[in-house]
Amino acid sequence: MEKIKMEIAGEISLSDDPGATMRKWREIFNISQVELAKHLGITVSTISDYEGNRRKSPGTGVVKRFVNALFDIDQVKGGEISQKFREREKPVSEYFEVHEFARSITLKDFVGLIEGKALTNADLLDTKKIYGYTLIDSIKVILDMPFSYFQNLYGNVNERVFIFTGVSTGRSPFVVVRVSSSKPSAVVLHNIDPAKVDRLALKISERERIPMIATSMSIDKIKEALNRI
Template sequence: MPMRSRLRERVAADITLSDEPGKTMRKWREEIGIFQYDLSKEMNVSPSVISDYESGRRPSPGIKTVRRIVDALMRLDELSGGKFSKEYEGVENEGILDIKEFPVGIPADIFVKEIDGVSVAENVPPANNVNGYTILDSLKVITGMSSADYHKIYGWSSQRALIFVGVKFGRSPMVAIRAHPLKPAMVVYVRPERVDPLAVKLAELEKVCLVRTELEVTKLVERLSRL
């Protein structure tokens, strides 16, 4: 239900961090092109409430209020054809199949259980929390990504699971991880042919926990999306 668009986040951050949140709220309302009245009706409040915020009488609204406002703005934009939200979709990257952040961290063991995962490396301290995941086409990542783009894999949190599909033995992904300065909390191989002992050794060296799963990718995405 809580749709996660970049626009939504951007507007929320802009208001939250503004010195004059009221004026920032107004900026976005006007940019989207709706009236105080309509916004207030969408939120089920009286129009004066909007005006009070925008004119600065309430200089530090609660985040619940900000959220209601942002979501109302998004809905109204959607109704009028979503001219706005559609403009702000990011460009997709070839090798990255999916990338998400969790609003709250998830304990590693629960994450593993949820994807029917089996731990492969042993000498790894039980990872704490997983804050997000990235699903990668391992071939495309290795062949087709410029080194400058590598950090994109890590999204907003390095404490994440990197999920590789199209893995044969799992050597190259671990080598790539070894080479990169940022380390994930967890690496997942989806239906690998088998797992090379070297990959395991590298995982232990880097202290990332290495997991394999036999789930299909589609199934995997579905499971992850209801976390």
């Protein structure tokens, strides 16, 4: 959390309009001038003067007290905003792993290596080239991952396979793919019963021309096989 505090303090200190930046962050934390003034032991008019640039630019000491106050007040109110920042600080490895290949392989070879079965768009297996894969914890990505992380799923190139773990019907992964501006070359649903795949997921896969692949090979064996490439 200290890193986030330093970023906010730096933004205020370097801003051409520090008062407006202070007001922006106070509003982001949903804290009133009255609440902030009471916590800092100063008058509301002092807060108003800083935000209106009617006082000289705040020094580092004032900015530090201001930023700490935002987080302190937020904690008293339940810590909702602070929690969002904590989520942002989590490493991407908590949600997904990006792996790049030293050379390209066909999607057909990829499917063979993971002992998979194409459930849709099997005609594309011979022509699609793959340059890597991303192993994705579907539950964490869909429920918890900050939106700003999504583009990182693609690593260096889009010509890659998304391997989703923790899936039950496959609907959520394909809804995510459907609304994304970038698309993977194929989607693997790990340890799923092909008979239970959601119809909407199948339709999205076919419409987007993104092969859906099922495999029950263990994740450790999948990584062992693919990381040799």
